[in-house]
Amino acid sequence: MRRRTFIHRYRHQYLMLLPGLVLGGMFVFYPIVAAVFFAMQDWSGFNADKVFVGFANFTRLMSDPFFWAAFSRSLVFLLGTVPIQMILGLVLAVILNDRLLKLSNLFRTFIFLPVVTPVAVIGIVWTFMLSPFNGPINGFLLDIGLIARPVDFLGSSDTVMPSVIGVYVWKWLGITVIYWLAALQTVPSDVYEAARLDNCKGARLIWYVILPIVAPFAVMILLISAVAALNVFPLIMSMTNGGPFFASEVMEIFVYRKAFATGDGSIPELGYAAAAGVFFGLVVLALTLLQAVIARRTRRGQTA
Amino acid sequence: MKLPAALSPRRILFGSHRPTARVALVSLGLTCLCLIWIYPFLWMISTSLKSTGEIFAGTGLVPQEIVWENYSRAWVEANMGRYFFNTLFVTLGSVVIVTFCTATMGYVLGRYRFPGRNILFLGFVATVFMPQGFTIIPIFELLSALGLSSNLIGLTIATSGHAMVIFVLLFAGYFSQLPDELEEAARVEGVSFFRIFWYVMLPLARPIVVTVVIMQVLHAWNDFLLPLVITLANPAIRTLSVGIYAFKGEQFIDWSGMAAAATISIIPIVVLFILLQRYFVNGLAGAVKG
Numbered sequence: 001m002r003r004r005t006f007i008h009r010y011r012h013q014y015l016m017l018l019p020g021l022v023l024g025g026m027f028v029f030y031p032i033v034a035a036v037f038f039a040m041q042d043w044s045g046f047n048a049d050k051v052f053v054g055f056a057n058f059t060r061l062m063s064d065p066f067f068w069a070a071f072s073r074s075l076v077f078l079l080g081t082v083p084i085q086m087i088l089g090l091v092l093a094v095i096l097n098d099r100l101l102k103l104s105n106l107f108r109t110f111i112f113l114p115v116v117t118p119v120a121v122i123g124i125v126w127t128f129m130l131s132p133f134n135g136p137i138n139g140f141l142l143d144i145g146l147i148a149r150p151v152d153f154l155g156s157s158d159t160v161m162p163s164v165i166g167v168y169v170w171k172w173l174g175i176t177v178i179y180w181l182a183a184l185q186t187v188p189s190d191v192y193e194a195a196r197l198d199n200c201k202g203a204r205l206i207w208y209v210i211l212p213i214v215a216p217f218a219v220m221i222l223l224i225s226a227v228a229a230l231n232v233f234p235l236i237m238s239m240t241n242g243g244p245f246f247a248s249e250v251m252e253i254f255v256y257r258k259a260f261a262t263g264d265g266s267i268p269e270l271g272y273a274a275a276a277g278v279f280f281g282l283v284v285l286a287l288t289l290l291q292a293v294i295a296r297r298t299r300r301g302q303t304a
Numbered sequence: 305m306k307l308p309a310a311l312s313p314r315r316i317l318f319g320s321h322r323p324t325a326r327v328a329l330v331s332l333g334l335t336c337l338c339l340i341w342i343y344p345f346l347w348m349i350s351t352s353l354k355s356t357g358e359i360f361a362g363t364g365l366v367p368q369e370i371v372w373e374n375y376s377r378a379w380v381e382a383n384m385g386r387y388f389f390n391t392l393f394v395t396l397g398s399v400v401i402v403t404f405c406t407a408t409m410g411y412v413l414g415r416y417r418f419p420g421r422n423i424l425f426l427g428f429v430a431t432v433f434m435p436q437g438f439t440i441i442p443i444f445e446l447l448s449a450l451g452l453s454s455n456l457i458g459l460t461i462a463t464s465g466h467a468m469v470i471f472v473l474l475f476a477g478y479f480s481q482l483p484d485e486l487e488e489a490a491r492v493e494g495v496s497f498f499r500i501f502w503y504v505m506l507p508l509a510r511p512i513v514v515t516v517v518i519m520q521v522l523h524a525w526n527d528f529l530l531p532l533v534i535t536l537a538n539p540a541i542r543t544l545s546v547g548i549y550a551f552k553g554e555q556f557i558d559w560s561g562m563a564a565a566a567t568i569s570i571i572p573i574v575v576l577f578i579l580l581q582r583y584f585v586n587g588l589a590g591a592v593k594g
Contacts, residue, residue, distance in 0.1 A: 020409030121545070181585075256533075
């Protein structure tokens with residue numbers, strides 16, 4: 001009886017929650033629980049014969065050199081992209097925030113253009129840009145005499161990661177600039193005025209005056225950028241498929257290859273792929289929590 | 305010839321301020337950067353208008369002879385027309401679903417205390433940053449089980465689902481700040497719970513609606529992993545991103561056709577962006593501040 005009145009009392013609220021709950025239940029909560037369940041099965045995905053194997057998939061992961069290679073490559077990618085994006089983004093935002101700069105809007109538009117372009121398109125256009133067969137980048141480098149013969153940027157395991165990192169920064173720098181601009185808008189103009197009177201400018205202005213004020217936003221931006229960088233699948237997929245010889249295979253490509261692609265002729269292993277996904281997800285979750293703790297510390301430090 | 309003062313390059317570049325050397329230098333630097341930045345786009349458009357022979361002859365950006373035929377080839381042979389429609393369907397459908405579901409949910413979560421609220425909140429916050437690779441397998445399985453894995457409806461619902469968390473949190477944060485008086489006044493007048501939401505509260509949340517719509521359009525138009533996995537079995541429902549990716553595999557030699565297909569797939573989103581630039585920028589800024 002109590003239960004009925006309780007549901008009755010909040011019936012409007014629950015009814016209104018329903019559409020969101022259904023959608024979230026299907027595509028947010030269920031997949032996370034199910035992924036953990038799949039990760040404990042030996043299952044090809046083709047048929048119904050799942051075999052419960054407990055943590056066997058995880059122990060196998062720990063001794064799979066391809067998994068660790070992909071895992072560390074994801075971290076390399078993270079460390080290669082996020083700092084450049086953060087620093088370059090901030091410098092550009094500080095410059096573009098200047099009211100004296102009349103063409104600021106036009107510059108913003110140009111820098112933002114790659115952001116609104118679908119990733120798959122960017123991957124393909126850059127495949128051609130970087131092509132050793134008449135690609136414009138090679139053409140330019142040959143013309144100015146920096147290289148003697150065309151470089152196969154995406155086809156050689158030495159150059160593929162730096163190339164992908166460069167294209168990624170090009171694609172997403174615009175959004176980091178917008179985030180930084182939003183943060184800069186919270187800096188009161190008399191702060192700039194005071195800094196000008198003290199003849200504080202350039203890197204010192206950014207480091208000593210602006211950064212302390214925008215620190216809480218910086219943590220948020222760092223978090224968004226870091227998680228975005230771990231989700232680099234589409235760009236790498238459309239540029240290299242993880243190749244050559246797995247040289248650009250990051251975590252998500254590994255998961256995809258194990259679960260769906262049978263390029264190497266082996267059968268799909270959904271259970272094993274799910275285990276890799278779960279392990280990776282846990283690491284990301286840990287990173288997120290770590291950053292949340294740091295964020296809280298920073299904020300507390302500021303109010304103190 | 306002397307230009308009128310208002311049209312002088314100096315005025316256009318620096319406005320009525322006195323051009324200091326610093327501003328001039330910075331503008332010059334930025335101009336160079338921007339040219340590098342948009343070069344791939346210029347190259348893509350120029351390639352889409354060249355003949356195959358001319359691409360490999362390695363001439364400059366301006367095509368000697370404009371070959372419009374590349375576009376018709378991309379549109380018809382590479383099925384870009386079909387993929388274009390699919391992408392539009394998925395994008396519009398998911399925008400409607402996402403905005404409705406996240407606004408209602410954010411409203412209730414932001415303004416009411418009810419049993420289960422904290423658990424829901426905690427659950428959402430914990431999943432905000434879950435990478436797509438983590439959940440793609442169960443989502444694929446779920447859609448198969450529901451018989452939705454090979455049609456546009458399934459793709460649309462799935463596209464709506466996996467990006468909703470941050471939107472719910474944005475709505476909840478915004479709705480929780482609105483004053484109670486409005487709602488109370490409406491309730492005294494006898495307006496029902498749902499009508500208050502629809503006619504009073506939702507119109508007030510317009511800035512967040514704009515943010516959500518824009519972020520979802522960007523997300524749906526850009527999405528790759530999900531449509532790739534879902535359309536593996538049924539090429540007819542490929543989106544533009546996946547279609548172009550498949551085109552690459554099938555006809556790697558056709559640079560001009562590929563460039564034309566790429567140009568087609570970015571035109572709508574770029575036009576939309578240029579028209580609604582202010583909203584795009586404010587919307588994204590809202591995501592960081594919110």
